[in-house]
Amino acid sequence: MANQQPVVCTSLHLPPDLRPFLRIHEISLTVFLPNLDRLRLSLETSRNIDPEAAEIFDDTRKILREELEKVFKVLDLAQQLAEQYSKILEALSEGKPTQRPLYYVNLGAYAGRQCSEKAMKAMSVFRRELESAVSRVTATLNTKYKKGSKTMLTSTENTKSVSEILSAIDDCYELLQQCHNQFAQLATQTQDESSIDSNPPSEEETRVMRAKWQTFFDSIRGVWVHGFKIADEIQYPSLDNFQDISERRKLGHNIRSWRTFFQLRDKRSLVRSTNILRAPAAPDYSSHKSGMRVTNAVNHPEGLQSSNITEISGAIPSNGPSPKTPLRKRLLLFLTPMFIV
The missing domain is CATH 1.20.1170 (Hemolysin E; Chain: A;)
Structure with missing residues (x-):
């Protein structure tokens, strides 16, 4: 060859x-x-x-x-x-x-x-x-x-x-x-x-x-x-x-579940809420649960935003999130800020 x-x-x-x-x-x-x-x-x-x-x-x-x-x-x-x-x-x-x-x-x-x-x-x-x-x-x-x-x-x-x-x-x-x-x-x-x-x-x-x-x-x-x-x-x-x-x-590679996020949210003693729409002259707290009280509410002049720090007492469950609140609603509350109107 x-x-x-x-x-x-x-x-x-x-x-x-x-x-x-x-x-x-x-x-x-x-x-x-x-x-x-x-x-x-x-x-x-x-x-x-x-x-x-x-x-x-x-x-x-x-x-x-x-x-x-x-x-x-x-x-x-x-x-x-x-x-x-x-x-x-x-x-x-x-x-x-x-x-x-x-x-x-x-x-x-x-x-x-x-x-x-x-x-x-x-x-x-x-x-x-x-x-x-x-x-x-x-x-x-x-x-x-x-x-x-x-x-x-x-x-x-x-x-x-x-x-x-x-x-x-x-x-x-x-x-x-x-x-x-x-x-x-x-x-x-x-x-x-x-x-x-x-x-x-x-x-x-x-x-x-x-x-x-x-x-x-x-x-x-x-x-x-x-x-x-x-x-x-x-x-x-x-x-x-x-x-x-x-x-x-x-x-730090462990991934938290949604339930863990909800538990962490419930265990926060202070929740900061900012009203970016308007500053009400006299907010109505009657719709809130009796366990919620305002600890540092400041009224600003009309047109300025107001910032209120609220303390939620008695809202920490002993075993995870409260079963009375639907999961879908809890997810919405976790992902969106609270506004006082």
């Missing part, structure tokens, strides 16, 4: 190399996430002794999440670039001009180059924030332990975790540099919007490029979405583990 001759690209363009993009995701999943979680768990054991150390690392993990999201935005733009280039190949198959889709490919490559530069800066911030946090946490813990004794962050295992994270940051920086160079190269190659139409590719070249770009798209599609989930997991560990109720409450 004769060896196939390689196809020479005359006007179309090869997709970027997949390896640096996918390697960034792999490092985030296998190095950043487990090692940062190990450090977090180590500090959680000392939260009762010194909550400041754990709080420092909590704030740092928030910053690390934000910076890592900037990195995965690069993968998002790489996916969008593949989608844009597919429109060039589609136009060729339909015999249509390629200037407009090539223009958008050029914009996408330029955006990818700029985004890669921001991501490289984000990695520098990532390193600086982590080193600062380790230094501050170590100094804080040293005040609680005997001099020379090992603290949570100075144990052999945690020291290794910090070292692995810092080394991975350097690796990601180099990988982002490769992504930047590939975006920049494609941006340069696609500056001439008429380059493809003035030198149409052969059917074989179009077929090969379609297969290569399809492989690139299939391999990188949705990776950035999973990357954002990794970043979220760094700040909010086990966010999707609904078995850990205490963790959900600590993170």
